[in-house]
Amino acid sequence: IEREMARLDRLSLTAQTAAGIAHEIRNPLTAVRGYLQLLQLKQECAAAGSYFKIMIEEIDRANGIITEFLSLSRTQIADLRRGNLNRAIESIAPLMGANAGSLILELGDVPDVLFGEKEFRQVLLNLVKNGFEASGHDQKVTVRTFAEDDAVVLQVQDQGPGIPPDVLSKLGTPFFTTKDTGTGLGLAVCFNIIAAHGAELKIDTGKSGTTFAIRFPLIQQDD
Ligand code: ADP
Ligand code: MG
DSSP, X not given: OEEEOOOOOOOOHHHHHHHHHHHHHHHHHHHHHHHHHHHHTSGGGGGGHHHHHHHHHHHHHHHHHHHHHHHTTOOSOXXXXXXXHHHHHHHHHHHHHTTOSEEEEEEOOOOOEEEEHHHHHHHHHHHHHHHHHHHOTTSXXXXXXXXXXXXXXXXXXXXXXXXXXXXXTTTTSTTOOSSTTOOXXXXXXXXXXXXXXTOEEEEEEETTEEEEEEEEEOOOTTO
């Protein structure tokens, strides 16, 4: 099955409200986190050390979800620069290997494109993470780059069971997940970032695995 994913719709009023609430929740979370850190240092609280650790970790997790959610309302890349995707991939690879089976890099000779380093990193981490989660952590995920006439293509290929049609049609919907501990924000964030690059996403999925392919447009002469 091959599908082209459409650009995320402009945020609805409901989504704008949600973004406002998410933003406002941050301040009290930051305050609570700060006091937890202070309490943690008090003699009287020494016995509860492990509880403090968990509370602070959970606040950080909540903050991470809010950050991802808020990034959905951004339609532009703040720091779009000319650079080589291969260099970016090589610098991120060690981060991705940490909780993964084998990550295979097949990096072709590709020209520079315009991309936001931070955002590209988020896309790659999310796709590779999904790949390992689908295939099992002892399997391999391949990250591939190659040049085409009018684009530089980045592929992330896994050996998972493929994406069933009913799931495929919901991909990129914020909070849609089939995982017990998933947030369902990974692909929504990816699709948003890809659209903001003027890049295209194609998903090729079947019984022997799934490939996410992103086509970055070549830099125009007058850019
Ligand atoms: P999460 O990983 O938190 O569930 P995502 O937005 O990253 O959220 O993915 C949404 C859903 O899409 C996943 O729960 C899974 O069902 C499906 N999915 C994403 N990537 C793959 C993949 N490579 N193979 C199979 N299913 C996938
Ligand atoms: Mg994910």
